[in-house]
Amino acid sequence: xxxxxxxxxKFLVIECPALxxxxxxxxxxxxxxxxxxxIEVRVRQKGQGYYITxxxxxxxxxxxxxxxxxLAQFETLWPATEGRRLxxxxxxxxxxxxAAVELDIFEGHLAGLQLVEVEFSSVEEAKAFKAxxxxxxxxxxxKRYKNSALSVADQLPT
Amino acid sequence: xxxxxxxxxKFLVIECPALxxxxxxxxxxxxxxxxxxxIEVRVRQKGQGYYITxxxxxxxxxxxxxxxxxLAQFETLWPATEGRRLxxxxxxxxxxxxAAVELDIFEGHLAGLQLVEVEFSSVEEAKAFKAxxxxxxxxxxxKRYKNSALSVADQLPT
Numbered sequence: 397x398x399x400x401x402x403x404x405x406k407f408l409v410i411e412c413p414a415l416x417x418x419x420x421x422x423x424x425x426x427x428x429x430x431x432x433x434x435i436e437v438r439v440r441q442k443g444q445g446y447y448i449t450x451x452x453x454x455x456x457x458x459x460x461x462x463x464x465x466x467l468a469q470f471e472t473l474w475p476a477t478e479g480r481r482l483x484x485x486x487x488x489x490x491x492x493x494x495a496a497v498e499l500d501i502f503e504g505h506l507a508g509l510q511l512v513e514v515e516f517s518s519v520e521e522a523k524a525f526k527a528x529x530x531x532x533x534x535x536x537x538x539k540r541y542k543n544s545a546l547s548v549a550d551q552l553p554t
Numbered sequence: 555x556x557x558x559x560x561x562x563x564k565f566l567v568i569e570c571p572a573l574x575x576x577x578x579x580x581x582x583x584x585x586x587x588x589x590x591x592x593i594e595v596r597v598r599q600k601g602q603g604y605y606i607t608x609x610x611x612x613x614x615x616x617x618x619x620x621x622x623x624x625l626a627q628f629e630t631l632w633p634a635t636e637g638r639r640l641x642x643x644x645x646x647x648x649x650x651x652x653a654a655v656e657l658d659i660f661e662g663h664l665a666g667l668q669l670v671e672v673e674f675s676s677v678e679e680a681k682a683f684k685a686x687x688x689x690x691x692x693x694x695x696x697k698r699y700k701n702s703a704l705s706v707a708d709q710l711p712t
Contacts, residue, residue: 428608433591435634437608448606448627450586450595450634463630465623469606472621476593476608 402515403522406541408532409499409510418489418499426477427547436544439465439473442486446470482506482547491528495521502546509552511541560673561680564699566690567657567668576647576657584635585705594702597623597631600644604628640664640705649686653679660704667710669699 421443428437436451446469449462465473484506487499495514502509512531516522527534535541540553579601586595594609604627607620623631642664645657653672660667670689674680685692693699698711 428595429587429591429593433587433593435587435591435595437586437593437595448631450631452634459634461631461634463627465627469621469623473606473608473619476610476617476619 403517403519404513404515405522405525405534405536406511406513407527407534407536409512409530410532411530412499412501412510413528413530415487415489415499418487420485420487422483423486423500424481424483425543425547426474426481427544428473428476428480430480431544431548438544439470439477441470448473480544480547482543495525506546506549506552509546511535561675561677562671562673563680563683563692563694564669564671565685565692565694567670567688568690569688570657570659570668571686571688573645573647573657576645578643578645580641581644581658582639582641583701583705584632584639585702586631586634586638588638589702589706596702597628597635599628606631638702638705640701653683664704664707664710667704669693 423440423442425438425440428439429435434453436449436453438449438451440447440449446465446467447462448465448469449460451461452459481504482502483504484500484502487501488496489499490496491514495516497512497514499512500510502511514525516525538553539545540549581598581600583596583598586597587593592611594607594611596607596609598605598607604623604625605620606623606627607618610617639662640660641662642658642660645659646655647657648654649672653674655670655672657670658668660669672683674683696711697703698707
């Protein structure tokens with residue numbers, strides 16, 4: 397299964413808003429491959445679901461393959477990700493204007509980090525986006541905030 | 555699940571013996587990662603069973619993780635192995651002396667290659683082994699005959 401193209405922006409969070417209307421779920425993910433490898437293989441828990449995802453790292457024609465796995469399969473492969481993991485609670489909801497957002501509150505070695513991603517349906521919509529005042533810096537292009545980089549970070553990016 | 559330590563020797567086959575008493579099954583395997591990556595991730599069909607296996611490549615304390623997967627999961631991940639695959643029929647049986655052997659007859663880009671592996675229960679047994687006359691060169695230490703190398707070989711090793 398190939399993933400659809402996503403148009404997203406990622407921001408730091410200055411002050412976390414009230415999340416009463418958001419859906420919360422645990423996200424745990426670990427990388428089986430290392431950051432230097434040509435292929436990224438990730439296992440992930442998202443709420444009650446478990447997945448394995450393969451991404452090629454080419455800049456042209458990146459391929460992605462993902463399949464749901466059983467808890468027992470996840471538990472067999474999870475030890476292979478030691479030292480390359482992250483855990484967060486993901487809050488899914490919408491901004492007042494209707495844009496879908498995912499707010500991640502990280503735990504463990506990344507405690508204190510909060511990131512918010514906004515999804516857009518077109519490039520035009522992304523360009524026209526006015527961030528709410530609780531949004532911090534736009535880190536969409538900052539590789540240090542990629543999940544794969546955060547998973548092996550010694551400390552939070554500064 | 556960690557794999558037990560295996561003591562094996564691998565040989566070319568000069569002349570394939572009668573295989574009437576051997577069990578035959580299709581083995582198809584492909585590598586999700588490339589040969590230069592630090593981790594090997596393999597998906598495999600063995601008869602009616604499907605598996606994903608992760609091996610670290612360190613020389614010390616190599617770890618291995620393997621779990622059975624469903625056919626649908628295999629079929630989702632298989633396209634990620636394009637260009638790094640091999641197919642063979644594996645014949646499993648025993649030598650007259652009782653040693654367990656696996657004789658692989660390769661297909662596709664490796665057609666013409668036959669390899670036989672003997673499993674031993676101790677290092678002493680392996681050292682004392684006298685190969686039958688139909689065995690060819692001992693290629694146990696020849697990296698060109700590793701499955702991962704054969705999967706990407708342009709032609710048969712000579």
